Amino acid sequence: MALAATLVLIAFGAVVFHFASPWQQLPIASNWHAMDDALWLTFVMTGVAFVVLHLFMAFALVRYRHRAGHRASPEHGNRRLEWWLIAVTTVAIIGLLAPGLTVYAQLIDPPAGAQVFEVMGRQWQWHYRLPGRDGRLGMADARFITGANPFGIDPQDAHGQDDVLVQGQELHLPLDRPALARLRAQDVLHDFYVPQFRARMNMVPGMTTQFWFTPERTGRYEVLCAQLCGVGHSNMRSWVVIDEPRAYAGWLAQQPTFGGAGPSGSSGAAGTSVTAGVPGGPAEPGKLGRLLAQQKGCIACHSLDGSRGVGPSWKGLYGSTEALEGGGTAKVDDAYLRQAINAPQASIVRGYPPVMPPAGLSDAELAAVVDYIKTVR
Known part of the structure; x- marks a missing residue:
């Protein structure tokens, strides 16, 4: 009985949590409202199946529980039940797949002039x-x-x-x-x-x-x-x-x-x-390096304002001393930065994951990026 009550509480709690949860979809900002409709249809169908199955299991635990003087008797085959299950399952699968396939067909077929x-x-x-x-x-x-x-x-x-x-x-x-x-x-x-x-x-x-x-x-x-x-x-x-x-x-x-x-x-x-x-060329100091850093995605991992990112912030980095994994320190100068950019696994800064791939910059590109890092103060 305790297990049956637990299954009923799980089914009820899942429904309550779904509607009371603070984690909801972000407001839609495009024309794909059909995506939301298809998603909600999936939620409804799977949610109903989830609740029905849990309640059925609870019912079965109560209805067919062990009782003194009662003995189970085997029953082989039930064509009527099998046909009902086949029909319900087929309708459910079509209901799940058809909206998604319809929307997907529209998603990859752009209008003229896009x-x-x-x-x-x-x-x-x-x-x-x-x-x-x-x-x-x-x-x-x-x-x-x-x-x-x-x-x-x-x-x-x-x-x-x-x-x-x-x-x-x-x-x-x-x-x-x-x-x-x-x-x-x-x-x-x-x-x-x-x-x-x-x-x-x-x-x-x-x-x-x-x-x-x-x-x-x-x-x-x-x-x-x-x-x-x-x-x-x-x-x-x-x-x-x-x-x-x-x-x-x-x-x-x-x-x-x-x-x-x-x-x-x-x-x-x-x-x-x-x-x-760039109109006028890289006239300001570090401009060429800044564009290269943006293009190569460096700014996604290295902040310019001192905040912690995937890698060390570039603000005030040049001329500082970095603590390295395994002990030891390194002075951040031109040679260190060149190695850290093109061979980042050679020395890992303590507290940061070793996830940076080699940038593969040419000598001229390396010099430009290093010059830009010098300007980030």
């Missing part, structure tokens, strides 16, 4: 690319991928020269305009996910996947990786900012292009890296 943006996932950072003035993304291939060309854009493709390479880990999109996300992975399986948009998609190395959504609310929304992609998975985050059209146009005008000219047509130094497209 604004395209490309996402490249790599351990453990995001890169974003937008079409330039010609409205087309340039061709890309893995053999062209370098530290300064994470998308592998073909430098001989004219359509790629005006592609907009987003600086940093913050992508902007205009309000109320369908957006088509084209997704690629450079190394392992990733998943581009913004909870408020109710849309996500796996990113598989060697192929391009896609989904679309229409932002319906302005705001700043966090991007997560929804696949366990390695030890730094939890830090693979960035932001999508939804702007009014005028604000979006202003942000877009500030982004560099692959070929070295601003999106509005302003000229810059020729080149094929994100740093080449």
Whole structure:
């Protein structure tokens, strides 16, 4: 009897917890209300099954409990019960699968005129690319991928020269305009996910996947990786900012292009890296290193304000002394930073996990990033 009462309390408590729980969905910010409808249908069907099964087990424990003078008798086969179970199970499976398949078919079928943006996932950072003035993304291939060309854009493709390479880990999109996300992975399986948009998609190395959504609310929304992609998975985050059209146009005008000219047509130094497209070039101290640090995703793990991150903060780092795992200390100078960036496992700072991969920067890029770290005071 105690076990039967426990099963009834579990069923009742699960229902109460579901409605009273503080952990609810974030407010939706896109057109995918059908996702919420499908999710709620799943909750209802699985919730009803959960409660019914627990109550049935409680009933069976009470009804068929051991009693003196009673002896169980075997019964083989019950076709009527079997057909009922087959019918109910079939209807339930169709009810669970049909809404999801219908919504998924719509999710990967974008409307005409949707604004395209490309996402490249790599351990453990995001890169974003937008079409330039010609409205087309340039061709890309893995053999062209370098530290300064994470998308592998073909430098001989004219359509790629005006592609907009987003600086940093913050992508902007205009309000109320369908957006088509084209997704690629450079190394392992990733998943581009913004909870408020109710849309996500796996990113598989060697192929391009896609989904679309229409932002319906302005705001700043966090991007997560929804696949366990390695030890730094939890830090693979960035932001999508939804702007009014005028604000979006202003942000877009500030982004560099692959070929070295601003999106509005302003000229810059020729080149094929994100740093080449900055109008006026890297005139201020550390500017080139700052752009490289944003592009490589360094800022996702190393804060600039002294706050603790996955790795040590860069604020006041240069010239300080770091305690190392296993004992000993190290003076943070040019040589130490060069080694920490390109061979991070050589010396691990005490209290931080050994999750940073080698950055693979060239000597010139290393010098630029080190110069930038010197300016973070």
